Amino acid sequence: MSLLYTxxxxxxxxxxxxxxxxxxxxxKNSISGLIGPNGAGKTTLFNNVTGMDxxxxxxxxxxxxxxxxxxxxxxxxxGIARTFQNIRLFKEMxxxxxxxxxxxxKSGRSMxxxxxxxxxxxxxxxxxxxxxxxxxxxxxxxxxxxxxxxNEAAKNLPYGNQRELEIxxxxxxxxxxxxxxxxxxxxxxxxxxxxxxxxxRIRDLGVTVLLIEHDMKLVMNICEHITVLNYxxxxxxxxxxxxxxxxxVIEAYLGKED
Amino acid sequence: xxxxxLLILIYTGLYALLALGQNIITGFTGLLSLCAAGFFAIGSxxxxxxxxxYGWSFWFTIPLAGVLAALAGALIGLPTLRLKGDYLAIATLxxxxxxxxxxxxxxSLTRGPMGINGIPMPTIFGMVINPYRxxxxxxxxxxxxxxxxxxxxxxxxxxxxxxxxxxxxxxIAAYSMGINTTKYKVWAFMVGAFVAGCAGSLQAGxxxxxxxxxxxxxxxxxxxCMVVLGGMGNHLAVIxxxxxxxxxxxxxxxxxxxxTVPPQFKQIVFGxxxxxxxxxxxQGIVGRKKVNYDKFVGNETRRVAKKSEVN
Numbered sequence: 001m002s003l004l005y006t007x008x009x010x011x012x013x014x015x016x017x018x019x020x021x022x023x024x025x026x027x028k029n030s031i032s033g034l035i036g037p038n039g040a041g042k043t044t045l046f047n048n049v050t051g052m053d054x055x056x057x058x059x060x061x062x063x064x065x066x067x068x069x070x071x072x073x074x075x076x077x078x079g080i081a082r083t084f085q086n087i088r089l090f091k092e093m094x095x096x097x098x099x100x101x102x103x104x105x106k107s108g109r110s111m112x113x114x115x116x117x118x119x120x121x122x123x124x125x126x127x128x129x130x131x132x133x134x135x136x137x138x139x140x141x142x143x144x145x146x147x148x149x150x151n152e153a154a155k156n157l158p159y160g161n162q163r164e165l166e167i168x169x170x171x172x173x174x175x176x177x178x179x180x181x182x183x184x185x186x187x188x189x190x191x192x193x194x195x196x197x198x199x200x201r202i203r204d205l206g207v208t209v210l211l212i213e214h215d216m217k218l219v220m221n222i223c224e225h226i227t228v229l230n231y232x233x234x235x236x237x238x239x240x241x242x243x244x245x246x247x248x249v250i251e252a253y254l255g256k257e258d
Numbered sequence: 259x260x261x262x263x264l265l266i267l268i269y270t271g272l273y274a275l276l277a278l279g280q281n282i283i284t285g286f287t288g289l290l291s292l293c294a295a296g297f298f299a300i301g302s303x304x305x306x307x308x309x310x311x312y313g314w315s316f317w318f319t320i321p322l323a324g325v326l327a328a329l330a331g332a333l334i335g336l337p338t339l340r341l342k343g344d345y346l347a348i349a350t351l352x353x354x355x356x357x358x359x360x361x362x363x364x365x366s367l368t369r370g371p372m373g374i375n376g377i378p379m380p381t382i383f384g385m386v387i388n389p390y391r392x393x394x395x396x397x398x399x400x401x402x403x404x405x406x407x408x409x410x411x412x413x414x415x416x417x418x419x420x421x422x423x424x425x426x427x428x429x430i431a432a433y434s435m436g437i438n439t440t441k442y443k444v445w446a447f448m449v450g451a452f453v454a455g456c457a458g459s460l461q462a463g464x465x466x467x468x469x470x471x472x473x474x475x476x477x478x479x480x481x482x483c484m485v486v487l488g489g490m491g492n493h494l495a496v497i498x499x500x501x502x503x504x505x506x507x508x509x510x511x512x513x514x515x516x517x518t519v520p521p522q523f524k525q526i527v528f529g530x531x532x533x534x535x536x537x538x539x540x541q542g543i544v545g546r547k548k549v550n551y552d553k554f555v556g557n558e559t560r561r562v563a564k565k566s567e568v569n
Contacts, residue, residue, distance in 0.1 A: 050434065076436035084434075090427035093420075096551055101424045105436035107417055126416055127555070133417065134555045151552070173436060 003028040003177055003208050004049065004080075009058035011041075011048050018044040020232040021058070026177065026225075031199060031209045033223035035216075035243075037252055041232040042212045043085060046181055050082050051075040062177070077105050081175035083166045085182045085212075091155035095146055095165055098154050099137040102172025107133050137172060144168040144198065160191035164198065171202065178202060180211040184218050196222050220244065228252065264392040266508050268464060271399035272457050274500040276477075277484040278406050278493060279453030284482065285490035286414055287446040288426030290347040293334060293354030294481040297327040297451040299361055299473035301458020306374040306468045307367065316380040320459045327455025328448040330357070335447035339440055354478055362470040373469030380463045389464045399460055403497065406453055411493050413449070415549065422446055423491065480507075483528075487535055489542030498543065506531060 005025035011018050019041040026032050034042050047053035049060050051072035059068040062078060070078070081102075090098050107129055141147040144164050149157060154165060163183055170178055180199070184192045192215060199222055203209055213219050219226065220240045228236040228243060230252040236243060243249055276294050283291045301323035308314040308322070338349045361368045368374065380387045380398075387394040413419060421442050424432040433439045462468050480503060488499025505512065506527050510519040535542070 052430070052434065072434045073436050073438050076434060082434055084431065088428045088431035090424050090431065092427060092546060093423060094548070094551075097420060097423075097549075100551075101420055101432070101435055101437070104417055104421055104424075123412070126412070130416070130551075131555045134551050151548075151550070169435065 002026060004060070004062045004210075006045075006049065007059045007061070009045070009048060009060065010056045011044050011053065012056045018232050019048065019055075019229075022229070022232075022234050024227055024234060024237075026208060026210050029203065029206060029208055030224050031203050031211070031222050033219045033226040034210060034212045034229065035214070035219055035226060036229035036235075040229040040252075042229055043181060044232075045229065046082065046179055046212060050080055050179060073105075076173055076175070079174075079176035080179065081170035081173045081177075082179035083163075083170055083181055083183060085185065087162050087166055089154040089162060089166055089169070092153055094151050095154055095157065096134075096137055096141065096150040098165055098169050099140050099172045100133050102140070102169040103133045103136055106136075106172075106174065140168050140172045143171070143201075160187055160194070163187065163191075163195070167198070167202075171207075175207060177208045177210065180209065180213075182212055182214065184213055184215045187215075192218055261392060262511065264396055266504055266512070268392065268396050268399050270501050270504040271396070271403050272461050272464075273481065273484060273504060274403050274497040275399075275406060275457035275460070276454050276481045277488070277496040277500045278403070278410055279450040279457070280481045280485050281450075281491065281493060281496045282410065282414070282422070282453070283446050283450035285485050285492070285496065286419060286422040286426060287443060289443060289446065290343060290350075290482075291334075291447070291450070292347050292351040292475070292478045292482065293357070294454055295473040295475065295477035296334075296354035296357035297330060297454035298458040298461070298477060299357055299470070300327045300330050300451075301455035302462040302468045302473070303361060303368060303374070303458075304455070305459040305462040306377050309377050309462075310374055316378070316459075316463050317382075320456055323459035324452040324455040327458065328452040331447040331449075331451025332444055335444040339443050351475065351478070354473075354475065358470055358473050361473075368470070371470060373467055375467040377462055377466045377468070379466065387463075389466060395464055399464075402456065402460060406456075407493050407497070410449075410453070414491075414493070415554075418442070418445075426491075483532060485542075487531065487542060489544035489546065492542070492544050492547040495542055495544035495547075502531075502543075503528070 002025040006022055009022045010020055022045060024045065034045065036042050044053065048055045051070050051074065054069045059066055061067065062080060067075060067078065090101060138147060138150065141150055144167065146161060146165055146168060154162065157165060167180065167183065184195055187195060196218055199209055223240060226237065226240060226243045227234060228249050235248045235252060236246045276298060280291065280294050283289050304323040304326050305316065305319040308319045309316055334350060334353045338346055341349055362370055379389065387398060389395045414422065421432065421437045424435070424437060425439050425442060429439055484499035484503050485496050487502060489495030507524050509527065510516045510521065510524060
């Protein structure tokens with residue numbers, strides 16, 4: 001069953017059609033990849049699915065519910081979390097606080113009846129709620145091996161750890177579907193290996209993972225299903241060996257032989 | 259001399275309240291707002307009009323002044339939320355000036371440039387808090403500062419405070435983490451304006467008359483400087499910032515040099531402090547307050563105990 005699918009999703013910016021008529025799906029509990037040359041529309045597709053951008057036409061369905069045009073902060077509450085191509089951590093805040101932010105909407109829903117008012121009225125209540133958030137955050141830090149560094153400012157972490165912290169923060173929202181936008185960008189081979197095992201461990205928790213990546217070693221190693229975009233159109237999909245043989249994909253990446 | 263010192267401390271208290279409010283908007287949420295003077299004016303005029311024209315008790319006008327200022331905060335917050343950085347600053351600057359101009363021209367309600375005089379002195383349990391004798395009013399203002407300090411500290415230490423800081427650090431990431439950034443930005447404006455409105459109310463009860471030219475753009479700039487100087491996102495620091503700026507602004511008179519040093523000289527000192535700060539300590543004198551969650555939540559020991567049980 002498809003956890004997420006799009007129907008003829010199109011996003012145009014003026015005359016430029018960044019994503020054009022894409023039917024795309026992600027199977028439940030899989031690790032899927034979205035690849036394509038630079039400017040192929042991968043991130044645009046991501047943004048349209050996660051509510052950061054609104055499609056020009058077409059629709060997005062998650063758990064068989066139409067989520068087209070739902071704003072991002074609500075999408076994350078439905079169970080989709082994401083990371084960003086260029087790391088977007090809360091840099092001055094501590095590692096722990098970054099992950100605690102991921103628990104934000106899990107720890108209270110409404111401002112009036114919710115915990116913000118508790119913050120003013122009952123110190124004990126607020127403290128016990130904070131403790132829940134804290135405990136969960138530390139569990140996730142443990143999972144990613146970042147617990148030791150929890151009181152460091154996020155900006156002081158080594159690059160590879162920053163990438164993992166961003167994933168930890170996304171996982172703290174307890175998503176069903178995790179989007180990773182170029183998680184291995186800028187990583188050295190050791191860091192990439194570590195990332196691969198982390199992604200597998202995330203999948204083993206029952207979370208579906210979809211990633212955009214240029215590192216073909218990573219993609220071919222861990223993705224069970226790959227979709228290829230070029231010039232905003234879907235040009236191929238299938239398992240890694242099918243994709244590697246597909247002439248359209250080879251042409252998109254290497255150009256055509258005369 | 260002692261009287262003058264008390265006067266400075268009273269004004270420090272009023273400015274500390276403004277700075278605490280501004281700190282929520284700018285220090286925590288990262289919204290560069292320049293209309294503190296506007297909220298301040300709304301608070302003052304609410305108290306002036308209600309006490310003089312309608313015979314309200316001073317005490318009841320304080321919360322109402324806060325609420326009206328908060329509504330103004332929502333009013334400015336909602337349309338300008340899409341703006342960032344300098345654009346937001348210009349829009350809020352305009353808003354502050356609009357408030358002042360409305361007050362200046364709405365003669366039937368505010369008596370325009372003449373202002374409103376004859377605000378009754380606040381009384382408590384039959385005792386008059388005479389602003390001319392300073393001590394009473396000094397206590398009153400600083401009680402407000404302390405109460406707001408604790409309330410705001412609690413608020414910013416909750417999930418709300420974290421959400422506000424997340425918006426400051428990276429709005430897009432905060433949004434994608436399930437934080438309703440629009441709601442929190444309006445909320446920040448409302449909380450900040452509420453505090454400033456209460457400060458305005460206290461100011462009216464102290465000066466016993468209000469005129470529009472008290473609430474100029476300079477006030478907003480001073481308040482912003484206090485926040486930047488003290489340390490964004492740190493309540494105690496901005497109170498310290500208010501004290502330093504007040505002392506810097508009044509130093510010629512404090513040192514008895516008012517006959518030799520022209521009053522414009524304080525602006526030079528003022529500017530100098532800011533330039534030096536921006537070069538050597540852009541995060542402010544104190545900087546952001548780090549919360550030690552291990553200690554705050556207080557279960558570090560329990561976790562360790564749990565782990566050793568497993569082993």
